[in-house]
Amino acid sequence: MNxxxxxxLLSFAEARRIVERYAGVWAPTEPELTNLLDAVSLVLAExxxxxxxxxxxxxxxxxxxxxxxxxVRSVPAQLRIVGSIKAGASVQDSVxxxxxxxxVEIMTGAPLPTAADAVVMVEYTHAVGDKVIVNRGVKPxxxxxxxGAEARRGDVMVPRGTRVHHAVVAIAAAVGRPELAxxxxxxxxxxxxxxxxxxxxxxxxxxxIRNSNTYSLAAQINEAGGEAVLLPVARDEAxxxxxxxxxxxxxxxxxxxxxxxxxxxxxxxxVLASLGAEFFFTGVAIQPxxxxxxxxxxxxxxxxxxxxxxGNPVSTMVxxxxxxxxxxxxxxxxxxxxxxxxxxxxxxxxxxxxxxxxFLPAHLGGTHEDPKVELVPWxxxxxxxxxxxxxxxIVVPPDLEKFEKGEMISVLRF
Ligand code: AMP
Ligand code: MG
Numbered sequence: 001m002n003x004x005x006x007x008x009l010l011s012f013a014e015a016r017r018i019v020e021r022y023a024g025v026w027a028p029t030e031p032e033l034t035n036l037l038d039a040v041s042l043v044l045a046e047x048x049x050x051x052x053x054x055x056x057x058x059x060x061x062x063x064x065x066x067x068x069x070x071x072v073r074s075v076p077a078q079l080r081i082v083g084s085i086k087a088g089a090s091v092q093d094s095v096x097x098x099x100x101x102x103x104v105e106i107m108t109g110a111p112l113p114t115a116a117d118a119v120v121m122v123e124y125t126h127a128v129g130d131k132v133i134v135n136r137g138v139k140p141x142x143x144x145x146x147x148g149a150e151a152r153r154g155d156v157m158v159p160r161g162t163r164v165h166h167a168v169v170a171i172a173a174a175v176g177r178p179e180l181a182x183x184x185x186x187x188x189x190x191x192x193x194x195x196x197x198x199x200x201x202x203x204x205x206x207x208x209i210r211n212s213n214t215y216s217l218a219a220q221i222n223e224a225g226g227e228a229v230l231l232p233v234a235r236d237e238a239x240x241x242x243x244x245x246x247x248x249x250x251x252x253x254x255x256x257x258x259x260x261x262x263x264x265x266x267x268x269x270x271v272l273a274s275l276g277a278e279f280f281f282t283g284v285a286i287q288p289x290x291x292x293x294x295x296x297x298x299x300x301x302x303x304x305x306x307x308x309x310x311g312n313p314v315s316t317m318v319x320x321x322x323x324x325x326x327x328x329x330x331x332x333x334x335x336x337x338x339x340x341x342x343x344x345x346x347x348x349x350x351x352x353x354x355x356x357x358x359f360l361p362a363h364l365g366g367t368h369e370d371p372k373v374e375l376v377p378w379x380x381x382x383x384x385x386x387x388x389x390x391x392x393x394i395v396v397p398p399d400l401e402k403f404e405k406g407e408m409i410s411v412l413r414f
Contacts, residue, residue: 011398012322012357015284016339019294019323022280023330026296026305029184029252036172039164041225042182043333048158048168051175053148057094057111062143065103065125065132066116069140077134079103081127085110103132112144119143161334163225183333185227189251190217191244193234193259193268194311212384213257213309213316220320224328236265238274245271249297249304252331255324258311260291268308269293277306284323285398287356288315288381292323305331312381318359318393321414340413341395344373349405357398361390364411373411 010018031045060066066085071077080103083096087109096104098116106112106119117140124136151157157171164172164182172180190213197211198204211233218228229251234244236259248254259268260282269282272295279295286292292315293308307324309316326336344364352358361383366372373394378386395410396403403409 009283009285009290010281012284012286015281015286015292015294015323016326018280019326020336022294022296022305023326023336026252026303026327026331028331028333029186031181032184033179034182036169036178036180039172039180039182040166040169041223042164042185043225043329044158044160044162044164044168044180045183045333046181047156047160048171048175048177048180050151050153050155050157052153054150054157054174055145055147058147059145060106060108060110060112060119060143061145062119062121063107064105064120064122064143065134066098066106066112067103067118067120067134067138068098068100068116069118069138069142071100071103072120072134072137075135075137079132079134081105081130081132083113085113103134117141117144163332163334163337185225186252186328186331187229188217188221188226188253188255188328189229189231189248190214190221191231191234191248191254191256192311193236193241193256195236195265197233197258199233212313213311216313216317217255217257217309217320220317220324221328224325225332226328236267238267238271241267241271242275245275246299249275249299249302249306251304253324253327254297254304254306255320256306256308257316260293260308260310262291272297272306272308275299285356286318286322287358288312289319289322289359290315290356292319294323310381313384314361314378314381314387317387317414321412322359342371342392342411342413343408344371344411346394346403346405346407346409347372347374349403350375351402352396352400354401355398358396359393359412360396361386362392362394362411363390364392364413373409 082102084105085094086107094111096113104113118138120134126133158168192211192214198208200210221228234241259266277295277297282293291310296305309319329336361376362373364373376386376389392411392413
């Protein structure tokens with residue numbers, strides 16, 4: 001694969017394509033047998049197979065009467081009730097012969113008796129003693145799921161590479177799997193750089209600030225199903241940076257924050273280069289997050305991808321979602337997931353400048369019929385308060401600058 005060393009800024013789409021293309025080159029973490037609920041948000045390393053037919057018997061999907069559809073072709077029709085079957089009924093109880101003119105009371109989830117071929121909903125009936133008047137006809141198969149209609153024994157119900165979410169947990173439970181083979185959580189080293197930073201348990205001096213990026217990144221890594229390895233803050237000093245960088249390269253993925261801009265003490269790229277880094281891009285035409293850097297380091301027979309994320313807290317968060325996440329997903333064993341874009345109606349007009357794709361902190365609300373979005377006022381990419389009030393970014397393409405109230409606009413959820 002070509003190494004794309006860029007001096008010119010890439011567009012957002014180009015950078016995203018590069019990240020997605022490279023994501024697959026690093027092997028995913030090894031599989032581990034894991035307790036079902038501990039596997040949530042990790043990625044399946046095995047196909048989940050049906051251990052029996054789903055459903056295992058023809059299942060009634062409504063409370064009502066199991067009938068022969070031909071008996072209720074013309075309505076009202078009167079039928080004789082010859083039995084009652086509830087969900088979980090014994091096999092003996094569920095073997096009720098239904099001959100023409102007969103029906104069986106049946107509950108949702110119960111097995112349809114042999115010979116019956118449909119269920120009439122109780123709402124369309126009127127029972128008196130052992131007789132029932134049916135007021136609406138049914139087609140054969142109506143209100144019944146045939147045995148094996150969802151899956152046949154041995155079918156793949158969930159393919160490997162799928163992230164385990166609540167519906168996958170439901171399937172694992174349904175096929176009797178208290179443990180699943182999933183890829184180990186990728187270990188992601190986090191290295192914040194900057195002379196002004198102090199850790200959160202120390203009092204900051206008048207010109208110092210607390211290191212928040214290490215923690216916001218750790219939270220994003222946890223949410224994605226990773227294990228964050230927190231390194232101590234590196235001063236803006238080459239030897240110290242190289243030492244801590246070396247430690248970070250032992251992880252599956254290394255994230256640096258700060259020190260990638262054009263400032264005199266922005267040493268991250270220089271120190272990475274001294275360790276033999278290849279750079280796939282150094283800068284993307286976006287705001288926030290323009291100085292973001294992506295590459296890999298080969299050392300001691302191991303190749304470790306890395307990102308240098310800009311230090312401004314909102315830039316760090318955005319660039320994690322836009323660029324780190326696909327690489328993380330691949331290491332975790334899945335295809336990179338598409339970004340969760342949506343469309344919403346703009347509540348208030350705004351203007352920006354052209355030239356960059358912008359991801360502006362915003363709040364998405366409204367209803368499912370009329371989703372609405374508004375910008376959260378902010379002081380720029382260092383504004384933590386704005387980020388905490390937002391639940392999405394408004395995505396502004398690089399060629400547009402003026403947006404009207406009521407216009408549909410693209411948003412990125414997080
Ligand atoms: P840099 O990318 O190093 O030029 O930093 C850009 C801005 O982000 C500066 O105002 C830094 O003080 C701030 N910053 C850098 N790293 C962190 C961090 N770990 N936590 C909070 N703010 C940071
Ligand atoms: Mg800095």
